[in-house]
Amino acid sequence: MVIEGEVEPRVILTAPLSLEEESNDADYRAPNLLQRILSLFSSVRPGSDLTRIQLPPLFNLPKSQLQCYGETVYCINNDMLSKCGKGENSLERLKSVVGWSISTLRPLMFGVVPYNPILGETHHVSRASLNVLLEQVSHHPPVTALHATDEKENIEMIWCHNPVPKFYGTKIETAVHGKKELRLLNKQENYVMNSPKLVIKLLPYPGVDWIGNVTIKCEESDLQANLYYQGASFLSNKGYRSIKGKIFVTSTSKTICEINGHWDRSVTTKDITTGKVNEIYNAKESLSGMKTPIVKDPKVVMPSESTVVWAEVSQSILTRNWDKAKQSKAIIEEKEREFAKERKSKSEIWIPKHFRVSYSKELGWESTPNERWVPQAPIIVPT
Numbered sequence: 001m002v003i004e005g006e007v008e009p010r011v012i013l014t015a016p017l018s019l020e021e022e023s024n025d026a027d028y029r030a031p032n033l034l035q036r037i038l039s040l041f042s043s044v045r046p047g048s049d050l051t052r053i054q055l056p057p058l059f060n061l062p063k064s065q066l067q068c069y070g071e072t073v074y075c076i077n078n079d080m081l082s083k084c085g086k087g088e089n090s091l092e093r094l095k096s097v098v099g100w101s102i103s104t105l106r107p108l109m110f111g112v113v114p115y116n117p118i119l120g121e122t123h124h125v126s127r128a129s130l131n132v133l134l135e136q137v138s139h140h141p142p143v144t145a146l147h148a149t150d151e152k153e154n155i156e157m158i159w160c161h162n163p164v165p166k167f168y169g170t171k172i173e174t175a176v177h178g179k180k181e182l183r184l185l186n187k188q189e190n191y192v193m194n195s196p197k198l199v200i201k202l203l204p205y206p207g208v209d210w211i212g213n214v215t216i217k218c219e220e221s222d223l224q225a226n227l228y229y230q231g232a233s234f235l236s237n238k239g240y241r242s243i244k245g246k247i248f249v250t251s252t253s254k255t256i257c258e259i260n261g262h263w264d265r266s267v268t269t270k271d272i273t274t275g276k277v278n279e280i281y282n283a284k285e286s287l288s289g290m291k292t293p294i295v296k297d298p299k300v301v302m303p304s305e306s307t308v309v310w311a312e313v314s315q316s317i318l319t320r321n322w323d324k325a326k327q328s329k330a331i332i333e334e335k336e337r338e339f340a341k342e343r344k345s346k347s348e349i350w351i352p353k354h355f356r357v358s359y360s361k362e363l364g365w366e367s368t369p370n371e372r373w374v375p376q377a378p379i380i381v382p383t
């Protein structure tokens with residue numbers, strides 16, 4: 001793992017989740033990790049919700065969930081996002097959007113997960129003309145909102161994520177509820193998509209996988225993509241990390257292309273009529289050589305910024321000072337509980353700073369940004 005930080009633990013930034021990191025993580029964690037994980041869940045009944053579990057920092061990556069989500073937008077080696085808006089017709093654009101959506105699924109290392117963000121925590125990073133802002137808009141249940149805008153490329157993104165992790169004995173399965181929207185403003189197209197499930201397998205072989213159905217729908221063009229992410233089967237590795245799917249006309253169900261490949265390797269489309277094959281995603285090209293963000297303007301970094309809130313815990317994890325990491329994490333969690341208690345006693349409702357948030361049984365959690373454009377951030381990805 002490439003580590004970059006500052007001497008004084010004010011802002012701690014670490015390399016983004018990438019393919020490379022996953023392949024050389026073998027000696028990153030202590031041995032008997034699996035036993036430790038199993039003992040962690042020994043008192044948890046299968047089927048239970050894990051959102052309230054308090055993890056020791058030994059099981060944490062030195063970054064917050066907000067950072068992990070954000071990285072999938074601002075850390076990428078080739079610019080798949082602006083390609084989406086440049087496609088000649090709706091079909092070309094949908095193909096690029098499918099490729100881009102796959103790039104937002106990153107391999108998570110087995111045995112370590114990001115911090116559960118505190119309420120009101122924010123993460124604000126820019127990459128060239130793309131500005132990204134995330135906020136933890138609810139703590140119980142955990143809900144994360146994201147708004148990203150690129151005025152130059154005419155792109156806007158609005159995401160709302162409500163992960164529900166559950167324990168099933170041999171695995172931890174997280175359904176990531178909520179939708180992601182990608183708007184190509186100059187084409188007046190809005191692509192709406194969901195996420196597959198994140199599955200952390202403990203037995204028989206430890207591993208992390210994306211599994212399930214994803215639909216990417218554009219109402220304006222009447223086109224839709226359906227994807228199926230397949231996990232490793234119980235006995236063999238056949239089909240491991242594979243994606244299958246199709247692009248079709250929503251109103252007539254007429255299939256236009258087939259989609260095939262692996263989300264950690266390459267994904268192609270095949271035109272039904274012409275048989276022409278196109279690569280729409282190459283994991284190596286997109287997810288290697290990614291740069292770690294840097295602080296450009298330390299004076300205007302917000303106190304609610306993830307990399308500030310968790311700086312001490314991250315610093316201690318990076319230096320393997322587990323006692324200190326535990327202490328610093330306990331302080332944050334204790335404060336969080338006190339705030340929650342105080343709000344409850346005053347019957348106060350938390351109002352997010354950057355989003356309006358709603359919940360309904362049919363639609364789940366939804367967030368609408370307060371601002372038209374996300375401003376330039378003090379933390380940037382070098383280009």
Ligand SMILES: CC(C)CCC[C@@H](C)[C@H]1CC[C@H]2[C@@H]3CC=C4C[C@@H](O)CC[C@]4(C)[C@H]3CC[C@]12C
Nearest residue numbers: 050053065068069072104105106113163165174
């Ligand atoms: C209590 C423990 C064991 C279970 C907690 C589950 C946590 C770790 C899960 C729930 C939802 C998950 C996130 C879902 C989606 C993404 C986008 C992906 O591109 C990077 C990882 C990231 C950001 C995941 C990180 C891990 C995550 C936050």
